[in-house]
Amino acid sequence: MQDLGFVVATLTRRGLLTPGSPVRVAAQLNALRRWGWSIAGELRQAAARDPDRIAVVDENDGELTYRELLDRAERLTRALRAVYGVRAGDRIGVLCRNHHGLVETIVAGTLLGADTVLVNSGLSTAQLTVVATEQRLRLLVHDDEFAERVVPLPPEVQRIGERQHAELIAGALPGTLKPPPRDGRTIVLTSGTTGAPKGARRPTPNGFGPLVSIIDRIPLHVRDRIMIAAPVFHTWGYAALQVAFALRATIVLHRRFEPATALDALARQRCDALFAVPVMLQRMLEVAPPDPRPPLKVVAVSGSALPGGLATRFMDTYGEVIYNLYGSTEVSWASIAAPADLRRAPSTAGRPPHGTRLAILDATGTPVPAGQVGRIFVGNEMLFEGYTSGSGRESRDGLLNTGDLGRIDADGLLFVDGREDDMIVSGGENVFPSEVEDLIARLPQVREVAVVGVPDPEFGQRLAAFLALHPGETLDPEAVREYVRHYLARFSVPRDVIFVKYLPRNATGKVLARELRRYVG
Template sequence: MFVLTTMARRGLLTPGNPVRITRQFAALGRWGFGLAGELRQAAARSPHRVAVVDEKGTVTYADLLARASRLTAALPFSPGDRVGLLRRNSASMIETLIAVTQLGADPVLINTGLSGPQLAGVIANQGLRALIHDDEFAEALPAVAEQGECVLLGETDIEKLVAGIAGARLRPPERPGRTIVLTSGTTGTPKGARRPTPGGFSPLCSIIDRIPLRAGVRVLISAPLFHTWGYAALQIALALRATIVLRRRFDAADALDTVARERCSALIGVPLMVQQIMEQPAREVPLSVTAVSGSALPGGLATRFMDRYGDILYNLYGSTEASWASIATPADLRAAPSTAGRPPHGTVVRVLDERGNPVPAGTPGRLFVGNEMLFEGYTNAGAGDTRDGLLAIGDVGHVDEAGRVFVDGRADDMIVSGGENVFPSEVENLLADLPQVREVAVIGVPDERYGQRLAAYVVAHPGAALDEDLIREHVRDHRARFCVPRDVVFLDALPRNATGKVLTRDLPRT
């Protein structure tokens, strides 16, 4: 009943051409609920609707399916091969991703911000048969070509392969391709996590029940498609037969212009993008949903954004391994701006102590998550820490009496300073509330006397009056003495990956 009710509320059960509706559900029955099936159901129901708008123009659903199918017929790979995709957000990226899965090969989504050594490590660790890349990355790839049997295919190479294919009628592969998403790799070489294929409408409905995206929505997906959240947004958009607006690179001013020009009512991004939008002059936009994920909302950003643009902000908390754990609605964020929200339908979040026992409300512990979209294990490691079918998400947090989830910090980020447990994220969020602070990162560093101590890396707004003493005084006024950072380093910008996460390994050590 939940699924049918949610689909009706979001416009997925509206009447239409009986023949097209029959073909729509037949496509799902034959191809399943992966990207290939979702594209086919959209093309069957709404073939002439614009599927993608990018810098090169527009593509209808019928054309997107035809182009992806021609590419599938042209690709010189076999089912089960792993094919890396090093591409920015574009219609071509979507075509390539779907083409590889239709073949029965496994696409490996690669962060466009990886360094050369990291990229070489991914190719070796994932055993890539090929790497399909945008031409802009060609100059950085000669050394990568030496990695075993990995074949490099640029945009021109792909065009040549497809040129000889007039059309293609495909059958579902015996083994559907499984998408592999890399973990963030902020501290080392990323790991590959195998994403499950949805078994029906329930995962979609779990999300759109809390985030009110409707069928046919025009949505700007600014989150990178290689990221778990960007990939999930693509899955949702295809299921909703949405018009997907893409830009290869994110720029806050351009994003606001694009939303207005393309009449987008939804924006999918990461918290850093919302922060950068807030640095632009306020303007009228047609947005009714802004949904973010990928990292914590810093300080009072949620409240400031909603004060300017209305109560349209939604924050999905999850991970590459767990997909999602909770979703904060505008009402949740108004009531408790630092909350990660509540578990959506079909999801369980438990807070357990070190022995695996539940803890009382308000008591910190390890966060464990259960839903039908837990990952299927790492490609070159184990399946993660589980308790009674629930997966450890890697964070320490608590749940309040109202059932709202709060993330206190990464389990491996907690430091012990002079015998006191300290979560750097707590101090980080406190400093982010200072109006002079543009961005901040707080980490633990070794200390000969106390074992560990906090170091704060601060980026101030231009012209802001800010010094080390003010930073320390602000923390001292609001937290215990052991939370005061002994090291305060001012930077022009924090080192971040393409999804906005701070690369702690690249922060200078004092």
């Protein structure tokens, strides 16, 4: 738990304790008292304090104030209860891109006390069927573009498309909502890059602590204008939504990320902040910056590793604005790298924020010396509550295993070397793909790169590097190998250097290694 003085000081710095209308402040505090710090409670407190402030700017449907957004969410809540019989404890699936309908559905689920399952838009029909069955979905709210994909779902899962969603809100009967008998949980699906994803139950914050941990290190302020480009079905996008509501921010949403469109919107909407995944920054650097440039003060990224040099290249163009959060669906956050950290060491994951414990342990659970690689364990107020299957993760002394390997240097900076199961053993030597990737990414011809292990009859595994080059550029495979050989040990040199048009990624920007391995015989 965080000390009261630190919480008050941070809330004051970020403008959350600014005096306001006594009536509205009382209504705001009462909303938090009755509804807690759930996503619905955060929306209610924002609507009580700033009812006429623009809450959402939707690229297709215009603007909604906090008063209007809450009214629509409440109408949807009453309609889901009256028409579909949804009750506390039921599960609602949401298969939507970033738009206000997604937000309304998430809030409605919480108001009902139902568990809301955020479904990855990149899942196949087969994976969707497994998710619907394993998560015991009562109904699925989906965008029209996914209509064909949801047809084969089990008949007991009722589908609500965009037209039905609008009709439910328009036709909702009046009524008063009371806090549900149980807190609804948000269930985030793991990435599912190796098969059917697992559902991870997210806890409901029990106070200001989680918000303070983030905004102490990432300088977001009350009433900022924030574009959430990261998909909201992902932990990072959902966290951005929670933070934005808490700050009574104006949220800018686009269904799909397109770099030129996003840059234009950032400038036109005069956004103070952007929440994104690293590959989005790479795409933004490939188009000319708008004039005038967006007035960004914060570009907060998470979801995958920052490739070598990306942070410094982006800051050279847009200023000292990048804040890189390392975490996972299970541990929420572990560390945050500020611009100064990234200038000093572009591949660092930063330092743990206030109230977070971080440890690097060996296989026996013993802390390893500074600079030595070990397993990363994390403790904070927002550790997940386990998978919906009933399984959990390894825990030691209140710290949860992230599944990653990393090290902490003498100055306290964390460096993540990769997943435990991504480490490649070639000829008895341990190789971390991220080290090779960061090195190759520095070549000016390289747009993006991924290094994976592939089976080898002699060495057990060997390294294969997949490179996507900038338009018009060329590279010789042997030149790439010689470049790596010059800087790293011989066992880190990729035997295979394969050029591709682009790296296959899932909807959250993570590279699909299994797709790449198909290129290698």
